[in-house]
Amino acid sequence: MSAMKAPEFFFHGQGIWPRLLSPLSAIWQVGAAIKRKRTVTHKAQIPVVCVGNLTAGGTGKTPVVIALVQYFRQAGFKPHILTRGYGGKLTGPVKVDPSSHEAVDVGDEALLLARAAPTWVAKNRADAARAAEHDGADLILMDDGHQNYALAKDFSLVVIDRAYGFGNGRILPAGPLRESVSDGLARASAVVLMSGGDHVETTTWRQPVKDAGLPVVRASLEPGIEAEQFSGQKVVAFAGIGRPEKFFSTLESLKCDIVERQSFADHHLYTPDEIMKLVETAAIHGARPVTTSKDMVRLPLEARSMVSEIPVGLIFENPRTLDEVFADLISRENQHNG
Numbered sequence: 451m452s453a454m455k456a457p458e459f460f461f462h463g464q465g466i467w468p469r470l471l472s473p474l475s476a477i478w479q480v481g482a483a484i485k486r487k488r489t490v491t492h493k494a495q496i497p498v499v500c501v502g503n504l505t506a507g508g509t510g511k512t513p514v515v516i517a518l519v520q521y522f523r524q525a526g527f528k529p530h531i532l533t534r535g536y537g538g539k540l541t542g543p544v545k546v547d548p549s550s551h552e553a554v555d556v557g558d559e560a561l562l563l564a565r566a567a568p569t570w571v572a573k574n575r576a577d578a579a580r581a582a583e584h585d586g587a588d589l590i591l592m593d594d595g596h597q598n599y600a601l602a603k604d605f606s607l608v609v610i611d612r613a614y615g616f617g618n619g620r621i622l623p624a625g626p627l628r629e630s631v632s633d634g635l636a637r638a639s640a641v642v643l644m645s646g647g648d649h650v651e652t653t654t655w656r657q658p659v660k661d662a663g664l665p666v667v668r669a670s671l672e673p674g675i676e677a678e679q680f681s682g683q684k685v686v687a688f689a690g691i692g693r694p695e696k697f698f699s700t701l702e703s704l705k706c707d708i709v710e711r712q713s714f715a716d717h718h719l720y721t722p723d724e725i726m727k728l729v730e731t732a733a734i735h736g737a738r739p740v741t742t743s744k745d746m747v748r749l750p751l752e753a754r755s756m757v758s759e760i761p762v763g764l765i766f767e768n769p770r771t772l773d774e775v776f777a778d779l780i781s782r783e784n785q786h787n788g
Contacts (some may be wrong), residue, residue, distance in 0.1 A: 460506075460626040461617045471624035478622050482597070482629065489599040492576035497589050497779055500603040501642075502596025504634040505617060505626040508692015508716060509609040510644040510764075512559050512744070513671060515593045517764040519567045521772070522589055525780045530587035531563045532578045532601075534594060535571030537717045542572030543581040553748045558717060561747040563593060575601040596637070597628050605776065607667075608638040611693070612645050615654040635662040640775045645670040667771045673700055674761035681705050684737035688728055690714030690745055697742050700762060709735040718748065725753040 459467045499518065503509045515531060522529045535542065538557035546556050546564040553561060556571045563569045568585065572578035579590055579601050592598075596606055610616075617626040628634070635641075641664050643655070659666060677700075684707045689697040694713040701708055710731055714720075725739075732739040739757045741749075746759045766772055773780075 459618065461614050468618055468620050468624040472620065475621040475624045479629070486599050491599050491602050492579065493602045494576075494579045494583065494590060496583055496587060497604045498579065498592060498601060499589065499605045499607070499776075500592040500595050501607050501609060502592070502594055503609045504596070504628055504631060505611075505614075506622060506628060507626060509611045510642075510669075510671065511594055511609050512562060513762070513764040514607065514609055514642055514644070514669065515563060515591050516566045517669070517766065518591055521766075522591075525776075526783050527589040528587060529567055529589045529591050530582040530585065531567050531569040531591045531593055532575055532582065532595070533557070533560050533563060533569060533571055533592075534573065534575075535560045536594075537719070538571060540571055542570065543574070543578040544571050545569070545581070545585070546571055553719060558744050558748045559593060562744055567591075596634065603637075605639045605779070606637055607640050607642050607775075608634060608664075609642045609644055610655050610659075612643045612655070613652060614693075615652040616658070619654070631658045632662075635659065635664060638662065638664055640665045640667055640771070642667045642669055665771050665775055667775070668767040669764055670767060671696070671700070671762045672765055673704055674763050677704055677760050677762070680738070680740065680758070680760065683707065684709050684735055685740045686710045686712075686728055686732040686735065686737050687740050688712040688714065688745070689742050690716060690718030690720075690748070691742055692716050697760070700760065701740070704760075706740075707737075709737050718745075720745075720749050720753070722750050722753060725749060725756065729753075729756050 459465045501511050501514050519529050535557040538555050540555050546560045546569040548561055548564050560569055560571050570578040570582055575595060575598055582590055616631050621627045635658060641659050643666055681704050687698055687701055687708050698711050728739045740760050741757055743759055743761055
């Protein structure tokens with residue numbers, strides 16, 4: 451199962467398509483409002499921190515969640531992660547087991563998250579929260595879910611890609627927005643402004659965030675120490691993520707010689723034939739086939755030894771702002787443990 455690639459008009463200019471699709475955006479908003487009104491919200495007995503976004507496609511939520519696992523562990527918490535398991539067939543709640551589950555079962559993001567902390571996949575977030583509590587969690591991190599009202603959130607971080615902001619500012623399907631910017635930011639505790647290594651930044655996000663009075667946590671994805679071995683080497687790069695160009699920019703920052711690059715749809719499930727073609731292309735050029743951690747878990751098992759993974763980690767550039775956002779929560783935890 452692969453997600454469709456977002457059309458260019460989502461991010462660049464207005465054009466005819468956004469105008470033609472605007473009536474459908476109004477229908478989308480009405481449908482979302484009806485769904486929200488009908489949803490019964492469950493309040494968990496432990497804190498819930500949601501990491502979401504306002505746009506369709508990848509903004510970097512998953513690496514933010516992984517970084518927050520370490521952040522909250524250092525503060526004394528035992529966090530568990532909840533995710534919908536996009537691309538997987540299991541409806542849950544099920545605790546992800548990387549040794550037995552595949553991407554077709556729980557989705558690629560769940561497998562990646564399970565490397566960091568106990569991870570639960572469930573269509574119903576309230577059921578997953580109950581399962582996590584029963585399993586010993588004392589804090590829940592939601593990967594996505596800002597527009598999901600089945601589980602009450604104590605904190606909501608909205609991740610914004612600093613290169614694309616809110617795109618053309620229109621709601622699906624005329625633009626990338628899942629809801630209006632003002633409505634989405636009104637429920638947020640803070641904004642996480644993500645950089646993917648391309649050092650491009652739009653300014654369209656600034657005024658709405660300022661008007662909402664939200665703190666801004668700046669974050670960036672940086673190659674792990676293991677990635678330094680690829681510096682100066684020839685590579686055939688491929689990625690099926692929200693913005694593959696982020697991955698290619700990372701390789702350029704490592705001074706890799708990219709002899710060929712291929713982009714696939716987000717969450718693309720690779721076939722053995724596709725991987726063999728990439729491996730053969732790399733052999734012709736005397737290069738190494740490389741991809742992202744998120745793509746690696748979607749490769750056929752027999753093909754993973756043929757491809758190298760380029761690990762990246764998230765760095766909070768102004769961690770004191772993050773400390774201020776969670777100050778009361780961490781203070782309560784310290785008092786509880788003290």
